[in-house]
Amino acid sequence: MPELPEVETIVRDLQxxxxxxxxxxxxxxxxxxxxxxxxxxxxxxxGRKIKKVSRRGKLIMINFIDSEKTLLIHFKMTGQLxxxxxxxxxxxxxxxKGRLDDLPNKYTHIIFTFQDKSQLFYNDLRQFGCxxxxxxxxxxxxxxxxxxxxxxxxxxxxxxxxMVKNKKKNVKAFLLDQSLIAGIGNIYADEILFASCVRPxxxxxxxxxxxxxxxxxxxxxxxxxxIDFRGTTFNNYRNADGKKGGFKKLLKVYxxxxxxxxxxxxxxxxxxxxTAGRGTHFCSICQK
DNA sequence: CTTCTTGTTACTGA
DNA sequence: ATCAGTAACAAGAA
Numbered sequence: 001m002p003e004l005p006e007v008e009t010i011v012r013d014l015q016x017x018x019x020x021x022x023x024x025x026x027x028x029x030x031x032x033x034x035x036x037x038x039x040x041x042x043x044x045x046x047g048r049k050i051k052k053v054s055r056r057g058k059l060i061m062i063n064f065i066d067s068e069k070t071l072l073i074h075f076k077m078t079g080q081l082x083x084x085x086x087x088x089x090x091x092x093x094x095x096x097k098g099r100l101d102d103l104p105n106k107y108t109h110i111i112f113t114f115q116d117k118s119q120l121f122y123n124d125l126r127q128f129g130c131x132x133x134x135x136x137x138x139x140x141x142x143x144x145x146x147x148x149x150x151x152x153x154x155x156x157x158x159x160x161x162x163m164v165k166n167k168k169k170n171v172k173a174f175l176l177d178q179s180l181i182a183g184i185g186n187i188y189a190d191e192i193l194f195a196s197c198v199r200p201x202x203x204x205x206x207x208x209x210x211x212x213x214x215x216x217x218x219x220x221x222x223x224x225x226x227i228d229f230r231g232t233t234f235n236n237y238r239n240a241d242g243k244k245g246g247f248k249k250l251l252k253v254y255x256x257x258x259x260x261x262x263x264x265x266x267x268x269x270x271x272x273x274x275t276a277g278r279g280t281h282f283c284s285i286c287q288k
Numbered sequence: 289c290t291t292c293t294t295g296t297t298a299c300t301g302a
Numbered sequence: 303a304t305c306a307g308t309a310a311c312a313a314g315a316a
Binding site for chain 1: 304305306307308311312313314315
């Protein structure tokens with residue numbers, strides 16, 4: 001599922017690929033994905049030049065030259081943004097399921113065509129993602145609800161320690177709460193807690209100083225490393241080139257139910273439970 | 289056929 | 303106020 005590292009990978013790629021391009025045509029095949037009226041959405045975008053592609057948590061923001069408005073894109077579970085030069089065969093090669101690598105496919109709901117004939121496809125198998133044009137005031141309101149950017153300088157150990165105080169949630173729910181820290185999802189929450197030897201069910205107010213420090217360090221380390229590997233493809237995720245991420249082989253607990261714990265000298269078997277409403281993987285031996 | 293999956297929001301009840 | 307739990311959204315995998 002797209003979490004911070006996956007969204008960051010796409011944002012960096014798109015910034016390079018579509019910055020400065022002028023939109024020539026916008027096709028909306030599934031209007032419910034767009035949270036504005038289709039006419040307002042299309043009329044605004046056609047003729048616009050892309051100024052900037054950026055991100056806050058898992059939310060993508062696209063700005064345009066000569067406009068105050070921002071296009072927000074949220075992938076939710078299965079959204080994709082895939083860019084193709086005109087006529088180029090999409091990378092990713094040999095789909096086992098036939099021709100899903102050819103775009104547009106049956107999950108392509110919006111198509112942006114630029115003046116140079118290159119195209120950006122919004123695909124979404126489960127149709128939970130959304131696109132929305134917002135004014136600066138609306139944008140401010142949306143961004144107010146986001147917590148720290150975990151890789152930013154202001155997300156410091158000192159500030160993290162402050163956040164942990166007076167909180168009563170279990171630590172998994174804490175990591176998933178976008179209003180506290182923005183961008184961690186189910187996969188990285190499990191990985192961060194495994195790396196920190198802390199049980200996901202453990203209440204945040206029972207953590208000792210060492211555990212708090214370790215969790216803080218691993219949030220930064222694991223998210224950064226996942227970006228370096230261009231994200232995790234568990235099933236649906238693809239980057240802006242349509243390719244899979246490389247972090248899956250570095251996953252230590254997520255998706256490893258009933259397998260042996262990879263920690264040295266640990267004989268545990270990875271268990272799967274439901275915590276904070278999500279499938280949660282952990283080792284009951286080395287995660288205390 | 290049923291059950292499970294996931295990000296987010298909305299809602300309920302403690 | 304705060305938190306835990308669940309439903310809803312959709313469609314595919316097992």
